[in-house]
Amino acid sequence: MTRSIPEATVARLPLYLRALVECSEADIVTISSTGLAAASGVNAAIVRKDLSQLGAFGTRGVGYRVVELIDEISSVMGLDQDRAVVIVGIGNLGRALAAYDGFTRRGFDVVGLFDAADALVGQTIAGMVVEDAADLDTAVADRGATIAVIATPAAHAQETVDRLVANGVTAILNFAPVHIDSPEHVAVRKVDLSTELQILSFYEQLYASPGPDQQLATGT
Amino acid sequence: MTRSIPEATVARLPLYLRALVECSEADIVTISSTGLAAASGVNAAIVRKDLSQLGAFGTRGVGYRVVELIDEISSVMGLDQDRAVVIVGIGNLGRALAAYDGFTRRGFDVVGLFDAADALVGQTIAGMVVEDAADLDTAVADRGATIAVIATPAAHAQETVDRLVANGVTAILNFAPVHIDSPEHVAVRKVDLSTELQILSFYEQLYASPGPDQQLATGT
DNA sequence: CTTTGTGAAATCCTTCACAGCG
């Protein structure tokens, strides 16, 4: 039934969702594609095309019903089901992610923090006890974790991923600054902080020196 | 001279750079497009097209000289010049970013940490004293910061950006979960952690239930 | 014989423009 939603659309649906939840909290009942576009930072035509992809119908002359759209997008994105998440690598970044509330809301349930360092194991971070990375395999399998966040050093990322995938993880958010290989049925997204800075460096120098004459869209 | 490098290429050059630096440290002298592709997780044809964009010439039958390519990419990305960076919002994430070494290497010089909370101002994080966000404007201007990292709550992000831009910042890395408006000459990249998780949720459920029959490429 | 550099084809995504509905 979910007839192959384009990747670009999938990447934007969460943006709409966030804007819609804000509308909902402000007791706004309907919103036009133009309004949603402004709140999400995209083009209005794209909003309409995206929403038409998932069969959600707005009302001509009026717009979209906010609560209806929230339900629809949540359902399509699978946010109406709980998902168990583990975070591997509890360095500075891992700690911040463990405490980040955007990670714990919306159906994501952090069921384990793992690190290989003896000094960290047993410590309590954000209300959870850090466990030994050696116990990762069984813990992941037992707790039914399907999503993993990799915040390990680059050198350990691939090995960690292999173990996770072998134990049932099918989606990975990779913060380690390295490319990881994974089977086709495993979804991988990477967040690469130093790469982002370097990209900014390019555009910074581009705008700085010559005539201001180039575009930049921050795509996903 | 920099003849408009496609955005997609710019986003990949840092990946090549990282792989090349690793080769360099392993004393590898030349690398083929196939090798570089494998290390970066992209297609070999794309590597060649990307590199041809910046006029870097490989040697047919041999490949690319590693050190030469590192210099070329560094130069194109503007990584051979120092850039002053400020981090605004020293919560869990801001703290992690301040300590993250990927942020402090490669010509990026963190020249200020700012937060609005009295409890934080004056504290030392990663060897730097947190300053009052009220002093942001003059500090940014005085220290010549051109890149800013936004790790504030969503509600303060836009206001912060406006002040930064008014004082000379032309590139922004936004971690706040909100869309920010900025003038055309300002480059903005966003890193949206909860959005990434939601995207993974979609593909996780896609692979889980029906036949495994869909693609996913983690583009930037 | 290996590997680059690149036209051309194919695919994906965005933007435009407007018919049609409420």
Added chain:
DNA sequence: CGCTGTGAAGGATTTCACAAAG
């Protein structure tokens, strides 16, 4: 009259395939 839904046009990006170079 306002706004959605969508065919069609326009761009951008990726992939293919191969001639040319070392």
